[in-house]
Amino acid sequence: MxxxxxxxxxxxxxxxxxxxxxxxxxxxxxxxxxxxxxxxxxxxxxxxxxxxxxxxxxxxxxxxxxxxxxxxxxxxxxxxxxxxxxxxxxxxxxxxxxxxxxxxxxxxxxxxxxxAPIEFEPREVLAKVLERLHHKGIHPVVAFELEFYLFDKKLDNGLPQFARDPLSDDADDQPTLHIERLSRFSEVLDDMAQSAKAQGVDITVITAEIGPGQFEINFGHSDDALRAADWAALFCRSTRGVALKHGYRASFMAKPYLQFPGSGMHVHVSLYDGAGNNILAAHQQQPLRHAVAGCLALLPHCMPIFSPNHNAFRRLGGTVNAATRASWGFEDRDACVRIPESDPRNLRIEHRLASADANPYLVLAAILAGLEHGLEARQEPIAPLNEDRNSGTDFPVDMLDAVRAMQHQQVVRDTLGAEFVDVYCENKRQDHLAFQQEIHAREYRWFL
CATH class of the missing domain: 3.10.20.70 (Glutamine synthetase, N-terminal domain)
Structure with missing residues (x-):
């Protein structure tokens, strides 16, 4: 001390x-x-x-x-x-x-x-999962990727407006992956990257995403999983602040536009033993299959973590690469759990289901709990999407069903902590009910 x-x-x-x-x-x-x-x-x-x-x-x-x-x-x-x-x-x-x-x-x-740690504090939940893994000789290496939208700083009757192209002053209202958008918005994007680096965040690749004003930032792989989650949290804070300074709003909202892609939090995880060997690559990659099976088994019971609010459920089954069922696949971005092509040393899973506004500590804790469960249960996963495009298992698609599926699942309670699960589920249930306590103009149009 x-x-x-x-x-x-x-x-x-x-x-x-x-x-x-x-x-x-x-x-x-x-x-x-x-x-x-x-x-x-x-x-x-x-x-x-x-x-x-x-x-x-x-x-x-x-x-x-x-x-x-x-x-x-x-x-x-x-x-x-x-x-x-x-x-x-x-x-x-x-x-x-x-x-x-x-x-x-x-x-x-x-x-x-x-x-006396707070049992339901997100960072403590992740710390307990990591401590348990370390005792078992499992050491995760983690990298986050976060998508976000830029909006104009001024709202239009509470609704977001497209970001203005700094060169033309026109609204950036066209879906495109063109790299020229990185140049047009380079001033604010560069400031975001530099500000994040000043916070100690290892920023790597910046991508113009499909949605208008949508971008993705990748972080470096870290063998300190708590630090990797810290980076994701700090990046969200600094990015919002920098955007306001430049006359924009940056939002990690899961689905700001129904007609355009939502924003996700993609998490890459590989597992190593004490000697630095990739656990997932051993025995002809059989542990990888077990880990995938565990992730898919717990995924339907962790939906309140991966989709933490009403809007996040709108993203599921959306226009691009947002799954509607628990699935996996090799080099397949339609899958919840994607296996990127890599050499055995860097073999990993990419968990793609969480929305960008999810809590990074809890998302990572839930993913690691799934991997741990799979390695211990040693079950075979369902067929990958590469073999069967209809492969997958259902998961809840609204908050109240998701909370019920999470609260009484014993493996989730054992791996994330029963006190945390009870507190978190009730928090999400109350949030959902509070969201319903406002009459939207659409209701008057439909029922008045």
């Missing part, structure tokens, strides 16, 4: 030397809904925290709904006295913020690794 405090203190002091104009640092963590919460600390107080002073925030901040409200979940929120819970600073994440009008820093905080 002393060595960690010394490391954190050195990190804070080095940051202050390099950024003497920064007076405040945002200490941030991701809640269940995938939004950041936290506190803005004077940088001199941060030194005290780094040196070992307690860092406490309300435990129930993790339970916030999609709109920031609290729901009654068991005794949480309204019958527990709203207690504080300890957090700790995540080493290596203190970085300058470039998109605010005033000099600012930010740093991740978490309850994992404290004396």
């Amino acid at each position: 002393k060595s960690q405090s010394a490391t954190l203190l050195a990190e804070v002091r080095t940051f202050r030397q390099h950024h003497p104009d920064v007076r405040y640092v945002d200490l941030i963590a991701l809640d269940i809904a995938g939004h950041f919460y936290g506190k803005r600390y004077p940088v001199e107080m941060l030194e005290k925290v780094a040196a070992g002073s307690p860092l406490k925030l309300p435990q129930n901040a993790v339970l916030l709904g999609a709109q920031g409200g609290l729901f009654k979940i068991g005794d949480y929120c309204f019958n527990d006295g709203d207690p504080d819970a300890n957090r700790r600073l995540v080493p290596g994440t203190l970085k300058p913020v470039s998109w605010e009008s005033q000099p600012l820093g930010q740093m991740l905080i978490t309850s994992d690794g404290t004396d």
Whole structure:
């Protein structure tokens, strides 16, 4: 503990030397809904925290709904006295913020690794899965890919408008994969990439996607799965901020346009043993088949994680590469679980089902739980799409059915934690019900 405090203190002091104009640092963590919460600390107080002073925030901040409200979940929120819970600073994440009008820093905080971790905190859920895998000699290497849309900064009666092409000032309203779009939007895209790199995020490939104003950013592969999920979370925050600075809105909303492709979170995962051998490639790739079978078995029971809101379910079965059934295939982007072509050393799965606005910690935890289950159950998967285009198993396509499928599935409860599953499912159920408490203009058109 002393060595960690010394490391954190050195990190804070080095940051202050390099950024003497920064007076405040945002200490941030991701809640269940995938939004950041936290506190803005004077940088001199941060030194005290780094040196070992307690860092406490309300435990129930993790339970916030999609709109920031609290729901009654068991005794949480309204019958527990709203207690504080300890957090700790995540080493290596203190970085300058470039998109605010005033000099600012930010740093991740978490309850994992404290004396009393919050069982339903997303980062803690992933940390427990990883700890269990490491005890079994399994070491994941992970890379995220995130799709997002650029919109005009101004909304039209609450609805998004197409981003304006900086060169022509026309709306970028045509679906296209043309690389020229990267040039036309290069100023904002370059700032997004540089701002993310300043946060320590390993940005690699940038792609113009099919949707108008839609892009994809790939991250480097990391043998620290927690850090890989940190990167995905931090990238979303910095990208939204940079977009506003340039006169746009960046959105990771799953399906902003019904007629255009949705935005997904694709996760590449390979598994290695302690000697660095690719577990999935052993024995003529039989472990790969078992891992795929496990992923497909748990997938229908993790849909509230992969599609965390009403809009995310709209993306399923959409215009391009969005599956309607749990399926797999070699080099097949219509599959939920794709096996990219690679040499044995880099053999991996690409899990393509999650929406871009899903919680990266929970998505990765659910994927790893599926892989773990498959390696232990050693069952054969269904036929790949390459052999049978109709292959696949059904999964829930609305939130209430998805919550019912998740809450009582014993393997999910055992691998992700029963307390987390109960809390998460009730949070999603309440979010869904809250979403229904507004009459849309369409209802008046249909029924008035």
